[in-house]
Each structure stands twice: as structure tokens, then as C-alpha cells.
Amino acid sequence: MASACLGKQLEELNLLQCSLMPGETLLFVSTAADDTPWPDLLAAYSDSGPPTENSEDITSPACFKLRVDRASVWFEVQLPPGYSTSADHSGAEYTLPHVLVRGDGLSRNEHERWQAVVRDKMNEVHGSEDEQSALAEAAAELPSTRHHALLTSHHLISPAKRRSLQQWSSQLQITGFAKVGYPGVIYCEGAQEQVEQFVANIKAMQWLALRVRFVESAPPPSGEPHGTRGRWKEFDKVGEVVEEMRRLGRERFVVEMGIGSAGTK
Incomplete structure (x- = not known):
């Protein structure tokens, strides 16, 4: 085979x-x-x-x-x-x-x-x-707008789910991160069709208290240039999530959802 x-x-x-x-x-x-x-x-x-x-x-x-x-x-x-x-x-x-x-x-x-x-x-x-x-x-023949999405769950621990997130991010050519442990936080950015597919893949899996906070057009980058943002990352602490979003110029998207605070280090 x-x-x-x-x-x-x-x-x-x-x-x-x-x-x-x-x-x-x-x-x-x-x-x-x-x-x-x-x-x-x-x-x-x-x-x-x-x-x-x-x-x-x-x-x-x-x-x-x-x-x-x-x-x-x-x-x-x-x-x-x-x-x-x-x-x-x-x-x-x-x-x-x-x-x-x-x-x-x-x-x-x-x-x-x-x-x-x-x-x-x-x-x-x-x-x-x-x-x-x-x-x-x-x-594919039309220019695709960039979208981003934020999801939260009660927890993200399963090695299989974490592996799937990494593989899908590579296959769909999107960037983002997952915060593992309690709670689980997933953020991604990429072409609209790829982000929507990524979210659909996640929703197809079994989760406890999974919430899709938003899937929407991404604002113009105000943090580090897109080319320097890397690929898929994993974090262990909410503070790391806030810091990463601050680095990308997207801090308000997690703070307004009650994830961390503007003063989190």
C-alpha cells in the first residue's frame, strides 16, 4: 500500500x-x-x-x-x-x-x-x-480573504487531538496555536476556505463544552509581519496565549472573550 x-x-x-x-x-x-x-x-x-x-x-x-x-x-x-x-x-x-x-x-x-x-x-x-x-x-480562481477563528473547550489534553491539529494546520496552510490543559484554546488564521475547513474538522471530533467563539474576516495585521509568525504552536498557560495574541496585534480578541486580561504577563 x-x-x-x-x-x-x-x-x-x-x-x-x-x-x-x-x-x-x-x-x-x-x-x-x-x-x-x-x-x-x-x-x-x-x-x-x-x-x-x-x-x-x-x-x-x-x-x-x-x-x-x-x-x-x-x-x-x-x-x-x-x-x-x-x-x-x-x-x-x-x-x-x-x-x-x-x-x-x-x-x-x-x-x-x-x-x-x-x-x-x-x-x-x-x-x-x-x-x-x-x-x-x-x-481557487478568486482571491481569498484572510479569516481567523477562536475556539475554546473545557480542556485539550488528548495527544491524538493535538496531533490532528498540527497535521491539519500543515495541510491547510494556516497559522495559529493551541493552549493545552484546562481550558483548551485554539486560534488559527489563514485563507477563508482553509480556516472554515479547519473549524469543521475540529467540530467533527468529540469535545467537552466546545465553543466556536468566532470565525470571521481577520483584521489587517498590526503586530509582527505575517511572514514572521511561524506555523503551529502549543502553549501551556493562558498568559502565553495573551502574550502571543499581543505579539500578533490581536490581544483584544481573547481578552474580550474573558481569556486572560490585558495585564497578563
């Missing part, structure tokens, strides 16, 4: 795992005697990021169950070796995951009804992604 393909699959599995609500479970299923240790790969991805070598040794597809406590119906999903979320630049055909409905005592009619629901929903997602791609291509 190509490294890029494996990395994309692990990225989606990590996002799915982080999005599970209480009572929901993702459980990998063995499909062959030489089955790939997908739980270990996902754990390593959460800690260290995408794999850099030996991806060609991975031959068994990812297969897992999605279950909800006390529900008699569940889904079994298999990602084909060439699975990707969209067609590549060569025009390769969109590869969909295989989704099967399982259940205790599920009749033939009920099974067919559930499978029809799955097919309809997958077609909806596929169609919406094609539409989004077309809109993105059209938007």
Missing part, C-alpha cells in the same frame, strides 16, 4: 475514533491469518503521525465494526487498499468503502432496508464532495 494512501486511511480512522460519543465503539476485525495490526498502526499514528516507511508490507485492508451500546444493529466497514476520499489528479475512479449492516435477528427485509439507507447516504456524501470540489476549484 502506498504511504500516502495508508496515511490518508489512518487520518480518517483517527478522526473517526476521536469523534466517537460515549457508548459508541470502533473495533477492528481480523480478516486474514497475516492480518495487519491496524490497532497498533492507529495508535502509532495518534502518537507520531503518518508512517514514513514499510507501508508496502501492509496488505490486509482495514476492517472494523461501529457499534452503539444496547443497539441490535451495527455496521461493518472495510476500506479497500486503494481507498481515498476523492479521485486523484489522474482522474482515477472514486473508491468507496464497503459498508455492511449486521444485526442480531435481522430479517432479510430489514437488512435490505438498512443497506438501501447506507447506499443512499454514501451517494449523498459522494455527491456533496464532488460539489464541494467543484466549488473549491472555482473559489
